[in-house]
Amino acid sequence: MTEIRWHSRAGQGAVSGAKGLGDVVATTGKEVQAFALYGSAKRGAALRAYNRISDEQIFNHAKFMNPDFVLVIDPALAFTDNIEVNEKEATKYIITTHLSKEELIEGIPALKGKEDRVYTVDCVQISLDTIGRSIPNAPMLGAFVKISGMFELDYFLENMARVLAKFPQKIIDGNMKAITRAYNEVK
Amino acid sequence: MAVKFDLNEREVWDGNYAASQALRQADVDVVVAYPITPSTPIVENYGSYVANGYIDGEFVMVESEHAAMSGCIGASASGGRVSTATSSQGFALMAEVLYQASGMRLPIVLNVVNRALASPLNVRGDHADMYLGRDSGWLQIGAFNAQEAYDLALCAFKIAENPSVRLPMMVHQDGFITSHTAQNVYPLSDEAAINFVGKIQPIDDMLDFSRPVTYGAQTEEDWHFEHKAKQHKAIMDSKPVIDAVLAEFKELTGREYKRVETYDMEDADVAIIGLGTTVETARVAAKNMREKGVKAGVVAIRCFRPFPLEEVREALKNCKAIAVTDRSSPGGAMGAFFNEVSAAMYTSTNRPIITNFIYGLGGRDFSIAEAERIYAEQMAHIEAGHITTDIQQFSGLRGPKLGFFRTERS
Numbered sequence: 001m002t003e004i005r006w007h008s009r010a011g012q013g014a015v016s017g018a019k020g021l022g023d024v025v026a027t028t029g030k031e032v033q034a035f036a037l038y039g040s041a042k043r044g045a046a047l048r049a050y051n052r053i054s055d056e057q058i059f060n061h062a063k064f065m066n067p068d069f070v071l072v073i074d075p076a077l078a079f080t081d082n083i084e085v086n087e088k089e090a091t092k093y094i095i096t097t098h099l100s101k102e103e104l105i106e107g108i109p110a111l112k113g114k115e116d117r118v119y120t121v122d123c124v125q126i127s128l129d130t131i132g133r134s135i136p137n138a139p140m141l142g143a144f145v146k147i148s149g150m151f152e153l154d155y156f157l158e159n160m161a162r163v164l165a166k167f168p169q170k171i172i173d174g175n176m177k178a179i180t181r182a183y184n185e186v187k
Numbered sequence: 188m189a190v191k192f193d194l195n196e197r198e199v200w201d202g203n204y205a206a207s208q209a210l211r212q213a214d215v216d217v218v219v220a221y222p223i224t225p226s227t228p229i230v231e232n233y234g235s236y237v238a239n240g241y242i243d244g245e246f247v248m249v250e251s252e253h254a255a256m257s258g259c260i261g262a263s264a265s266g267g268r269v270s271t272a273t274s275s276q277g278f279a280l281m282a283e284v285l286y287q288a289s290g291m292r293l294p295i296v297l298n299v300v301n302r303a304l305a306s307p308l309n310v311r312g313d314h315a316d317m318y319l320g321r322d323s324g325w326l327q328i329g330a331f332n333a334q335e336a337y338d339l340a341l342c343a344f345k346i347a348e349n350p351s352v353r354l355p356m357m358v359h360q361d362g363f364i365t366s367h368t369a370q371n372v373y374p375l376s377d378e379a380a381i382n383f384v385g386k387i388q389p390i391d392d393m394l395d396f397s398r399p400v401t402y403g404a405q406t407e408e409d410w411h412f413e414h415k416a417k418q419h420k421a422i423m424d425s426k427p428v429i430d431a432v433l434a435e436f437k438e439l440t441g442r443e444y445k446r447v448e449t450y451d452m453e454d455a456d457v458a459i460i461g462l463g464t465t466v467e468t469a470r471v472a473a474k475n476m477r478e479k480g481v482k483a484g485v486v487a488i489r490c491f492r493p494f495p496l497e498e499v500r501e502a503l504k505n506c507k508a509i510a511v512t513d514r515s516s517p518g519g520a521m522g523a524f525f526n527e528v529s530a531a532m533y534t535s536t537n538r539p540i541i542t543n544f545i546y547g548l549g550g551r552d553f554s555i556a557e558a559e560r561i562y563a564e565q566m567a568h569i570e571a572g573h574i575t576t577d578i579q580q581f582s583g584l585r586g587p588k589l590g591f592f593r594t595e596r597s
Contacts, residue, residue, distance in 0.1 A: 059467035
């Protein structure tokens with residue numbers, strides 16, 4: 001069982017990102033869950049979205065998890081939300097930020113000593129450049145594909161294009177570029 | 188002719204989307220709706236299927252849930268296949284008309300996405316609305332995940348419309364936990380689905396002018412009691428039809444449903460019995476407890492009405508301690524589900540220890556760890572030979588422990 005927790009603000013696309021990831025994962029024959037925890041959904045409010053991925057049917061419906069991956073798609077939430085809550089010794093963090101990894105960890109005491117499992121990528125800038133709006137979910141998926149090693153990039157792109165098929169071609173192309181760029185830039 | 192809807196063999200759907208696809212495939216004629224969180228997407232999607240030509244149906248928007256169920260009654264009495272969806276306050280506002288629908292023996296399928304009742308206002312899942320419907324004369328069946336919300340909605344039309352049943356049926360799923368959780372769903376083809384559900388056979392069709400009938404007549408003490416007794420008997424007599432439809436569905440899909448389901452119960456000393464998604468989480472906990480040497484099992488009520496009293500007794504007959512979980516505020520009594528399970532076990536020969544857990548109100552998380560703690564507590568009762576705690580406890584509550592009622596011991 002692989003468990004993923006997304007930290008986001010309403011409107012940044014964590015729920016869509018979690019569902020899109022679930023959609024692609026399902027094509028590999030695995031079982032998935034994608035769900036979110038939000039109050040009365042106001043744009044900008046902090047929220048958490050979750051994925052579970054398993055080879056067998058997933059029976060656990062609890063929100064509680066010890067995540068294998070923590071994906072932070074809002075730069076400020078890395079500092080203000082408890083992104084390390086219920087972490088494991090091997091939990092990997094992928095955080096969107098314009099800062100260097102050293103600068104980021106300097107500002108977040110909870111991440112000290114975890115340099116080897118903290119990864120950074122500027123999802124906000126990448127989505128501005130490729131999609132034209134701050135929608136950091138797509139680039140985060142690209143970074144996740146790289147760090148998790150769960151898929152080949154081409155396989156992921158091909159299936160993500162199918163998930164996005166209802167959108168105009170321009171949006172699909174932007175998302176493909178965003179995923180590819182984040183895949184290459186995450187470090 | 189409806190436009191063909193492209194479906195994959197494997198989809199990733201949430202419970203709401205799954206239920207709405209079942210309405211499309213069952214070729215529902217009329218949906219009368221007033222949307223409410225978290226069930227809104229069910230009727231919203233049906234409306235979009237109608238607007239985009241994927242179904243030849245009528246989507247009627249009305250001013251309240253009371254009007255929604257009233258509209259469903261009119262459409263159903265006219266001979267159509269009819270469905271809608273609601274939750275919580277909407278369900279409460281519908282309550283008066285639910286009794287009208289069941290009393291008129293109209294086979295409406297109501298998708299209930301379970302949500303807490305205010306006050307305080309809360310949009311999340313608990314079973315307060317489901318419990319509110321338990322004496323309304325509707326059949327009630329529960330889905331524990333999105334696949335089941337789809338499967339059981341298809342089965343519900345076939346059960347409700349069966350000429351020997353002719354009763355309305357609710358298909359329940361947990362708000363957000365099922366309705367908004369996307370997961371793998373394996374749908375039937377449109378053709379296989381409609382062949383399974385079949386066409387509705389109108390009975391006493393109100394628009395048959397050659398044979399006029401009356402719906403909603405008045406009866407006082409001369410006949411009211413006989414009508415209600417007959418209605419109760421019809422609910423009791425629906426069991427073989429429910430079993431037959433579920434068996435036919437298994438034949439078609441390989442997915443097996445029973446009115447009462449048991450997991451790891453063959454040799455279980457301790458059991459959790461519950462409704463909804465909790466069942467699946469408890470199954471994981473039972474497996475974990477077995478690794479620790481505790482013979483733990485789970486009993487699930489799939490069919491809440493008619494209440495499967497004999498099947499519950501059979502499922503728990505060798506069990507020594509049972510935790511009955513109620514996801515609804517008991518309002519000054521033991522949990523209603525606890526009372527029903529206790530009534531079943533009072534007429535058993537083993538007379539196990541039974542305790543009651545009130546949990547998960549307003550969407551409070553129910554974790555594997557908490558289920559394991561409950562199992563461990565049941566083991567302590569067995570070792571002591573009596574209930575070592577209050578009979579009713581609150582599980583997952585913040586602050587000091589809260590419990591009520593003690594066993595009388597000589």
